[in-house]
Amino acid sequence: MSETQNSTSQKAMDKDNKAASQTMPNTQDKDYEDKLTQVALALVEDVINYAVKIVEEEQNPLKNIKWMTHGEFTVEKGRKQIDEYFSKCVSKKCWAHGVEFIERKDLIHSFLYIYYVHWSLSTAGLPVAQISAGTYFTMKVSKTKPPDAPIGVFYVGDHQALVHRPGMVRFRENWQKNLTDAKYSFMESFPFLFNRV
Numbered sequence: 672m673s674e675t676q677n678s679t680s681q682k683a684m685d686k687d688n689k690a691a692s693q694t695m696p697n698t699q700d701k702d703y704e705d706k707l708t709q710v711a712l713a714l715v716e717d718v719i720n721y722a723v724k725i726v727e728e729e730q731n732p733l734k735n736i737k738w739m740t741h742g743e744f745t746v747e748k749g750r751k752q753i754d755e756y757f758s759k760c761v762s763k764k765c766w767a768h769g770v771e772f773i774e775r776k777d778l779i780h781s782f783l784y785i786y787y788v789h790w791s792l793s794t795a796g797l798p799v800a801q802i803s804a805g806t807y808f809t810m811k812v813s814k815t816k817p818p819d820a821p822i823g824v825f826y827v828g829d830h831q832a833l834v835h836r837p838g839m840v841r842f843r844e845n846w847q848k849n850l851t852d853a854k855y856s857f858m859e860s861f862p863f864l865f866n867r868v
Contacts, residue, residue, distance in 0.1 A: 753808050754770050767790070772786055802858070805829045808824070
C-alpha cells in the first residue's frame with residue numbers, strides 16, 4: 672500500500688469517527704460523566720476516611736497492659752489489673768471509676784471471675800454524680816491451661832451485648848458518656864421521681 676492510499680484511508684476513518692461522535696447524543700455522555708464522577712467521589716471519600724483512621728490509630732494506638740498468667744491470678748490482682756488498664760486507657764481525669772468483684776462462676780473447664788467497673792463523671796456544677804455507667808469485666812481462668820499461660824479477659828458495657836477484648840478494641844470514653852447522658856435525660860423527664868440537688 673502506498674503512502675497516499677494510507678493517508679487517504681486514514682482521512683476517511685477520521686471522517687467516519689468524527690461523524691459517529693457527532694451523531695451520538697450528549698445525554699449519554701453526560702450520564703456517563705455523572706456516574707463516573709459519583710464513583711470517583713465515593714472512592715476519594717473512602718480513601719480519605721481510611722487515611723483518617725490510620726492517622727488516628729498512629730496518634731492514639733491501642734492501649735493495653737500485660738495481663739497476668741493463670742498461676743499469678745488472685746481476685747485482688749484481677750481488680751488491680753482492671754484498675755491499671757482503665758488508668759492507662761482513660762485520658763480524661765474527670766472520670767472516676769471503682770472496681771468491684773461481683774462473683775466467681777465455676778464452669779466445666781474454667782472459672783469466670785466477674786467484676787463491675789462503676790463510672791461517674793463529676794463536674795463543677797455537680798461534684799457528686801447521681802448517675803453512673805458501668806462495664807462488666809470477665810477474667811477467664813482455665814483449669815486445664817499451664818500456669819504460665821495468660822488469662823482470658825473481656826468486657827461489655829451496661830446494657831450492651833457486644834463483647835470487647837483489651838488490646839483488640841480501643842476503649843472509648845464516649846461509650847460511658849453516652850450512657851450517663853441518656854440516664855440524665857431519663858431522670859429529667861421524671862422530675863417528681865428524681866430530685867436533682
